[in-house]
Amino acid sequence: MSTDSPKIHQYIETHFPFFEAGLKEKIEEVAILKHFRAGELIMRQGQYFKHTVLIAAGLIKLYREGDDGEEVFIYHLNPGQACALSIICAAKQETSQVLGKAVEDTVAILIPVPAIDELMKNYKSWYYFVLENYRDRFDELLLMLDHVIFKSMDQRLEFYLENQVKQKGNNQLSITHQEIAQDLNSSREVISRLLKKMEIDKKVNLNRNYIEWLNC
Amino acid sequence: MSTDSPKIHQYIETHFPFFEAGLKEKIEEVAILKHFRAGELIMRQGQYFKHTVLIAAGLIKLYREGDDGEEVFIYHLNPGQACALSIICAAKQETSQVLGKAVEDTVAILIPVPAIDELMKNYKSWYYFVLENYRDRFDELLLMLDHVIFKSMDQRLEFYLENQVKQKGNNQLSITHQEIAQDLNSSREVISRLLKKMEIDKKVNLNRNYIEWLNC
DNA sequence: GAGCCGGGGTGACAATTGTCACAGACTTAC
DNA sequence: GTAAGTCTGTGACAATTGTCACCCCGGCTC
Numbered sequence: 064m065s066t067d068s069p070k071i072h073q074y075i076e077t078h079f080p081f082f083e084a085g086l087k088e089k090i091e092e093v094a095i096l097k098h099f100r101a102g103e104l105i106m107r108q109g110q111y112f113k114h115t116v117l118i119a120a121g122l123i124k125l126y127r128e129g130d131d132g133e134e135v136f137i138y139h140l141n142p143g144q145a146c147a148l149s150i151i152c153a154a155k156q157e158t159s160q161v162l163g164k165a166v167e168d169t170v171a172i173l174i175p176v177p178a179i180d181e182l183m184k185n186y187k188s189w190y191y192f193v194l195e196n197y198r199d200r201f202d203e204l205l206l207m208l209d210h211v212i213f214k215s216m217d218q219r220l221e222f223y224l225e226n227q228v229k230q231k232g233n234n235q236l237s238i239t240h241q242e243i244a245q246d247l248n249s250s251r252e253v254i255s256r257l258l259k260k261m262e263i264d265k266k267v268n269l270n271r272n273y274i275e276w277l278n279c
Numbered sequence: 280m281s282t283d284s285p286k287i288h289q290y291i292e293t294h295f296p297f298f299e300a301g302l303k304e305k306i307e308e309v310a311i312l313k314h315f316r317a318g319e320l321i322m323r324q325g326q327y328f329k330h331t332v333l334i335a336a337g338l339i340k341l342y343r344e345g346d347d348g349e350e351v352f353i354y355h356l357n358p359g360q361a362c363a364l365s366i367i368c369a370a371k372q373e374t375s376q377v378l379g380k381a382v383e384d385t386v387a388i389l390i391p392v393p394a395i396d397e398l399m400k401n402y403k404s405w406y407y408f409v410l411e412n413y414r415d416r417f418d419e420l421l422l423m424l425d426h427v428i429f430k431s432m433d434q435r436l437e438f439y440l441e442n443q444v445k446q447k448g449n450n451q452l453s454i455t456h457q458e459i460a461q462d463l464n465s466s467r468e469v470i471s472r473l474l475k476k477m478e479i480d481k482k483v484n485l486n487r488n489y490i491e492w493l494n495c
Numbered sequence: 496g497a498g499c500c501g502g503g504g505t506g507a508c509a510a511t512t513g514t515c516a517c518a519g520a521c522t523t524a525c
Numbered sequence: 526g527t528a529a530g531t532c533t534g535t536g537a538c539a540a541t542t543g544t545c546a547c548c549c550c551g552g553c554t555c
Binding site: 431432465466468469487 | 551
């Protein structure tokens with residue numbers, strides 16, 4: 064664990080600079096690092112948390128599972144963010160309601176449950192972080208709800224693509240129509256048709272295995 | 280304000296018995312009561328909070344607004360619960376993302392912003408309450424998302440009616456088809472058709488201005 | 496009573512989305 | 526090379542939902 068410490072220190076300095084001095088040290092003391100490979104499952108629905116999860120590097124996609132196992136994309140988690148549910152589920156020993164997958168190779172800082180009470184009590188920057196983080200997740204969820212309720216599939220598709228491009232920082236998305244359809248709980252044919260329309264409208268270029276986003 | 284104090288005390292004892300002794304006293308000291316009439320608007324989207332809002336009596340419906348002013352029902356707030364957003368928006372001086380209306384005459388306990396930091400820091404039962412409350416709202420939001428994404432309108436309608444009956448504690452719902460359609464972001468005709476089917480299936484009795492839920 | 500209005504029922508039709516079927520293009524394994 | 530598998534395009538059709546038109550009913554006012 065001591066070999067991890069300098070790395071934790073570096074990650075915290077980079078992505079959690081707003082933590083107060085004592086808090087940084089405390090986390091370095093109790094936390095451990097965990098690495099996930101791209102594509103790896105990080106948490107399942109129904110699983111218990113033993114730690115609060117902070118994202119130190121990489122990119123995570125969070126999904127909500129339907130009754131028949133459909134996996135609908137909800138939002139991304141970036142370095143500097145935390146899994147909101149992990150904070151609370153860990154504290155209350157409840158189970159996850161979402162499913163998380165690493166999109167890229169990802170590093171997580173795991174803070175064991177027993178330490179959380181102390182952080183919350185003693186470090187103002189910690190509880191501010193938790194609240195702000197929760198608030199942000201809540202907002203993203205509301206935004207998602209807006210789209211599902213008020214928007215049609217073509218608008219949701221555009222929003223989705225824009226979002227993915229923004230997160231990946233690359234307007235060449237290597238993704239198949241089938242994958243998009245799953246993330247939006249639609250079907251491949253529908254996505255193909257809508258993408259074709261978007262290509263005619265000069266919003267994207269379509270290629271085998273990747274889509275180019277024209278952000279004009 | 281001092282005339283309110285005994286009432287605050289009573290409300291807290293009844294609906295927030297899990298607060299530790301010192302916390303109850305502290306809240307009685309700093310909080311004020313506010314009454315809302317049935318139908319009254321409690322908060323608008325885009326509004327700033329000056330207080331954290333605890334529900335002491337009555338029933339509140341929360342809505343999310345669409346771009347064209349459509350108001351879609353998200354969830355209820357009951358006595359013993361708090362508006363999750365008010366906790367964080369108040370603390371961070373951000374604006375509301377939802378719209379709240381009193382369904383019945385409602386009493387709210389308002390805790391001024393400056394007091395919140397202290398509550399969070401000194402009272403473990405407060406921050407547990409906040410976390411648990413946030414977690415519960417988050418879960419309700421996820422549940423709502425599930426329904427909108429995965430379910431068809433007839434299932435959402437049944438879920439909606441069941442929910443309203445549960446909240447009102449009365450299986451005679453005095454609500455018009457038009458109002459239901461607004462809450463579900465549908466249209467009156469569709470709701471009427473589906474209700475008619477449900478009547479044939481002996482799930483409800485339809486009457487002018489009210490609907491009887493047959494919870495067999 | 497006549498007229499109005501809100502609540503509700505219903506048929507016809509349109510738009511969106513999901514489903515099925517099948518074809519062509521490219522990749523990979525052999 | 527062939528064969529199999531994956532990715533995409535497309536036409537036909539069905540189901541759901543939204544929209545329009547128009548109806549009746551009950552209660553209200555005048």
